Amino acid sequence: MLKTFSIGGVHPHENKLSANQPIQTAAVPEKVVIMLGQHIGAPAKAVVKKGDVVKVGTVIAEAGGFVSAAIHSSVSGKVAKVDSFVDASGYAKPAIFIDVEGDEWEESIDRSPELKKECTFSPEEIVKKIADAGIVGLGGACFPTHVKLTPPPTAKAECIIINAVECEPYLTADHQLMLEHAEEIMVGVHILMKAVKVNKAFIGIENNKPDAIKLMTKVAAGYAGISIVPLKVQYPQGGEKQLIDAVISRQVPSGALPIATGAVVQNVGTAFAVYEAVQKNKPLFERVITVTGKSVAQPSNFMARVGTPLQQLIDACGGLPEDTGKVIGGGPMMGKALVNTDVPMTKGSSGILIMNKKEAKRGEQKSCIRCAKCVGACPMGLEPYLLSVLAENGNFERMETERIMDCIECGSCQFTCPAKLPLLDYCRLGKGKVGAIIRSRQAKN
Template sequence: MLKTFPKGGIHPPENKLTSGQPIRRMGIPKTVYVPIAQHIGIPAEIIVERKDKVTIGQVIARSGGYVSSNIHAPVAGTVTKLDMIVDTSGYKKQCIVIRTDEKDPANAEVPEWPLKSEITLSPEEILQRISDYGIVGLGGATFPAHVKLHIKKDQHLDCLIVNGVECEPYLTADHRLMLEKTDEILVGIRILMHALGVGRAIIGIENNKRDAIERFRERCPKGSGIQIAALQVKYPQGGEKQLVRALLGREVPKNGLPLDVGVVVHNVGTIFAIYQAVQHNRPLMERVVTVTGKHLQAPSNFWARIGTPIADLLEAVGGVPEATRKIVSGGPMMGKALKSTDVPVTKGTSGILVIGEEEASRGEPRNCIRCGECVSVCPMGLEPHLLMNLTEKGMYSHASNEDILTCIECGSCSYVCPSHRPLLDYIRFGKSVVKGLTPKTA
């Protein structure tokens, strides 16, 4: 029987339209817009000025603190502006604008990196390389990877979990990466096992990616300590706490971390980025982005440089169809609608979803009928209807006491609500108030 997490969850239509589409390489954009806050924590500090010439991979914004991350130039060119632009959050953020030097041969090169299996760096050198090269979690959270890998002497760690679940509908960036970069990811896993000092790793992949499961089983060396686990298809299986519970049967404490139960979790995209940083001295300057939607001419997966305007990606798949109602950064469950296609790709951009009228329309919200559906599907065991009501009434202290910060914002509650109540919208706002990020009167 396939493993899964025991509490809540749903199975929305998968719509993996691009799972059979190889990753294409986007051309270098004429201008890139590089935000300095592409990670959880303190924004990076800009260390370049207007008119400065920059080279590919040069640090242009330095980590602003321990929980922060370096930002590197994704192209060779000239800094034209230090500006405020709207990013995928919908808010204006500080950004470095670089005009690409089209005559610089470095921008025309498409590097082909040979597989490098031998690990020569020490654990300390690996962690420093990951920090220096701006690696963050590419599964969506964008947590600086070096922080997650810093294990204190009194903390017990016995397993690395590799997240290859990609349970969000429509998105296939991780799936394609697992198929096309299997060997590199396996080396990346061994790098992390060496850095963390653990002898066991488990790659969790949902069973709708049988080709990826078989590919890893074929390529994984015997005696490596790496196990491949097929998982039942259920959303939100890719959540860290749900994945730890499914694979190891361990319950991460409320407000705790996987490390509290002896585990570190990393996404396959992050591990590939770590492989490139450690084995090929390559900073995080590009990532795989799924550009998809039922009405697109040619939905695809792309290698896209950080800072590439999303408009360029949409043009590469045939443009925005007339019937489009929303363009979402991310997937349909946890993604956020964009105000404009001028926003850039960031380290956390896993996908761009173009949604038509038939999928974007919400039903008219009605009164809660106390059916309990939202409670039954919540993977964190919360009462979403209560959290929405408390937020709606401005009772934020009560909402905090009801563990609103424990919500992982998976959207399962809104998905099943027969009264079409905007549960997740209110809970997200309530969380931001409880965290002190948003005024109560907003």
């Protein structure tokens, strides 16, 4: 019997329209806008100014704190300005604008296709190289990887868990990455194991990717301590806490970090980026992204540079369909509608979903019938209908008591609600307000 997590979950239509589409190298744009806040934590601080000449891989911003990440140029050319730009959220944020001239890479980057298996670096050297390369979690949260690899002294890592689930409908970037770069991923996993000083790693893959499971199992046989764990298809299995539950049957306590279970979770794309950073001296300035949708002429997977305008990738798939109703950054469950298609790609850009007008239209809201479907679907054991009412009425103190900060914003509640209530919207609103209250309280103390 296939493993899965123990509480809640839903099974939306998979719609993996771009599955088995080879990864194409996206064209280098004429101009890029590289945001300084591409990760959880403090935004990076620009170390370049107008007129500076940069190459592909040049450091253009340094980490702005312990929980932060360096940023590197994804192109070669001249810095046009350091200014603000409207990002995917619709707010103006600091960014570096670069006019592209050619495609000259830093000489320290090893661009050869040769697989480099042996890692001679110490754990401390590995973590430093990962930090220097600006690696962040590529599953969506964008947590700086070097921070995850240095847990507090009171916590001890027992294993690495690799998230190769890709449970979000439509997205296929991780799936295709496994099919084309299985060996590099395994070396990356081995490096992560060495960094946190463990001898076990588990790679969780949902059972709707049998070709990836077969290939990764075959390749993993050549690497000590790495096991492939086929998982039942269940959303949101890619959530960190749900994946830990599914793979090693341990639950993260409320308010605790995943390391409390002894597991350090990393995305499969992050493992590939770690291989490139440690073995090839390549910073994180490009990633695989899926562009898809039922009306898209050619759903595709691209290896694209950070800072590329999303419209350029959409054009490469045939352009915006006439019946476009909404463009989502990410997948349909956890992704967010974009304010426009000129926003730049970031390290966390896993997909662009173009929804037609029929799909994009929300159903008519009705009164809650107290069916409790949202409670049964919540993978965190919360009561979304109650949290929604509390948020609507501004009762944020009660929301904190009802564990709103445990919400992972997966959207399972809203997906399953027969009354079509905007449960996720209210939970996000309340979580943001409660988070601000908690930070303010901690600052006073």
